[in-house]
Amino acid sequence: MTTFASPAEVADALKGAGYLSTDRISQVVFLAERLEKPVLVEGPAGVGKTELAKALAAIHERRLIRLQCYEGLDESKALYEWNYRKQLLRLQADTGDWDTVEGDIFTEPFLLERPLLEALRSAEPVILLIDEVDRVEIETEALLLEVLADFQASIPELGTIVAQSQPLVVLTSNNTRELSDALKRRCLFLYIDYPDVEREREILLTRVPELPQRLAEQIAGVVRHIRSLPLRKPPSVSESIDWARTLLALGIDEVNEGVTVDTLNVLLKYQADLDKVAGDLS
Template sequence: MKNIDFKRVDDVQHHLDEQQYIANRELSTSLFLALKMKKPIFLEGEPGVGKTEIAKVLSKIMDTKLIRLQCYEGLDVHNAIYEWNYSRQILQIRMMEVEGNHDKEKISNEIFGSEFLIKRPLFEAIDFGNDSTPVLLIDELDRADEEFEAFLLEILSDYQISIPEIGTIKADNPPIVVITSNRTREVHDALKRRCLYHWIGYPSSKQEFEIIKRRIPELSEKLGKQIISFVQALRQKEFYKLPGIAETLDWATALLKLGTTELSEEITKDTLGTLLKYQDDIERMDSQMTHGLVQKAISDVNLI
């Protein structure tokens, strides 16, 4: 792990920039404070705006391991924190019985040792050791049940985990914690109070153009600006799922692979599946809307 001392917000922004992550001043400030105050950062925003990428970039900057917990409905302590290796425990019990050891207390002490413990992401981040500090990504927390948030409170408060058979395990070096949410539901205030909060919105035209220039350098400036102008205008429309930065990059890559040099209605219709992910949205994108957005993208190209 690199021992990087961020003395100023500019240092954070510089390192993010080196990793091709274009961040505004507000996000860089939130990250700087989270690192300095050793508090989790809670990133909320629409899907595809770069929330998850922040954790990945931080792990690269710090040259440390990224531990990811992908949240989903029904996620519980066994999948997120730890569980016992039951098959190995049963095997150990049988081996001890074969050896003539029938002492229940001794068997219990033997099979509930740390070697029979399966570490899940939260446990791994807490019990990582004192040589390095991992980045813990708790991704899409809003997809998990509200009850799961209670499991996180102890961890985010004291960076420790309580296991009845073993005791309390406390982190030597607290992990760098990044929590993301798409805001499909509200996360409990008790959890948010333990974090620094930042909302990541869609980037400006200039920011998004800079992103695709860096990620897809072979894309022509003319087509790149047309793509950004189209996507920015598209986000002003009423759709179930608006395209994020990830979709913009996918669309730009698709157009490049097809040998496109200038946006047209035909190529836009043919490639809508890279931008819009729901059939209702694609059907809503009729010929009139497509024509208007394409013409606007072509005429506004010099405004970016």
């Protein structure tokens, strides 16, 4: 893995991968790699949390293994599961005694590897992204903790699986609930907020290279203003990128109130928010 001598080098590498960092982001990434600690990235939706993990995979040329969290996610989807169908077929085909069969169907060929196990057993170091961890029940966090604490996991039939290589772990959270103290203690904490106007302009120009400078500036300014209003769902960076693409597609090279109101549905996803912003602009 490329090792970085300073946070500034991290920032340059991320930029090369199309990710616009901040001093804070570069510093935490630098420390995570030095201290071999997971990073917990928190912040509103669409500010570049998941993208950071993808960019890290790109700059280190490592495989990205993603565990997408959701309510009800359990060990069988996070760590491993036995391939019951295959086991059943083996049982039906078998004429031997039970001990032989049992010793057989709980072995490697019958194991279904899920993302955590895949990351642990990868010979090449990977980037492990545990995405939207706030969606799992607090009990499932315990499972993640075990893996993150020692980079190992136990499978009763196979024994303890110790990491073959140290993964770089990124967890993200949209902060819909408090995470356990134990999980937080394991990780370096990074809060990513909406970018300031200058950084958002840069992100827009990186993601939509054909966007004129001036338009990028105007979009970033208007979006910043809209975010200052009390909305149910303020526009995220993804939405300002969508807005930039929309304006380009419509051949618009100047943002004004009329244009903004006419295309607000790209930025806002609730009618109440649309009404509020339209009212504010006129």
